[in-house]
Amino acid sequence: MESSLTLPIGTTLDRFIMRGQEEFPGATGELSQLLRDLALAAKVVHREVNRAGLAGITGAFGAQNIQGEEQMKLDVAANIRFIRALAKGGEVCAVISEEEENMILTGNHHAKYVVAIDPLDGSSNIDIDGPIGTIFSVYRRLSSPGSEPTREDLLQPGRKQVIAGYILYGSSTMLVYTAGKGVHGFTYEQSLGEFFLSHPMASLPADGKIYSCNEGVSNTFPAKVNEYLSLCKERGYSSRYFGALVADFHRSLLVGGVYLYPATAKAPKGKLRLMLECNALAMIAEQSGGKASDGTQNILDIQPLDFHQRVPFYIGSKKMVDEIESMHRS
């Protein structure tokens, strides 16, 4: 009897993580637990996102974050959920978040890992039922476990990430991560409350036909970037822009393309945050065959000086990012 009743149910995130652990003799399971903590917070945020309109959690919170951006209620709720899950899990000693000015100490001074997080990416999509996301980076701390974590524990180049990932709350909720051995995507099965492996060893197409940027402000992009956009149009490429980095990147991961957020008049250093948004996606891009650049250098090689540092950001199909870099150089 071959029907949906008897088909295998698939591989859960937990089982997949467990198997991954078997590949690393000596692994203590702390990273596995950390990933499970993030997945739990993701399920809670998924629930809040899905009933936001009913639960009175759409709209503005009534305060601004450290960058002077208006916080939405869901920004605040997601920030609390993720930080609480990481603090309770016990594997993380310090966290930086887009919604917090300073490093948060979890109190677990013996823990080996630190986390950088954008708890809710694409906030302007909350009230219009558009896709939103969460972005996270995990690093091994540099100071000795047991001591108080330092700023330097977090201020590490993206190349040093041990796990990088994102959650996309889109038409389905997905968790995508890499631990340095390829990129794997899991789709949330709400009725079972589990993430199931749906995109093993994702491969970002080497070239694409979609460009993604806020073209409304392109008159203040660098001239070379506008030259590139003209080239895209000459070639008949399509333009797609959700206004939520996670969703725009996810499209590139699956079908190819490039996302651009250059320096603009309003954001002269770029808008996106190196540590809280760019590094995680850059590692996922690289691990799946794509690339991320600030126009002159690989995002993963930049030494951060500040938790909230911004960079121009180009990410996606390798050939497209290479082309943007060579136009920048010329």
Ligand code: AHG
């Ligand atoms: P956040 O909601 O975390 O502040 O991030 C929003 C970011 C990014 O997700 C998106 O691609 C970009 O800002 C959109 O900016 P514009 O509205 O300037 O296009």
Ligand code: MN
């Ligand atoms: Mn963001």
Ligand code: MN
């Ligand atoms: Mn955010």
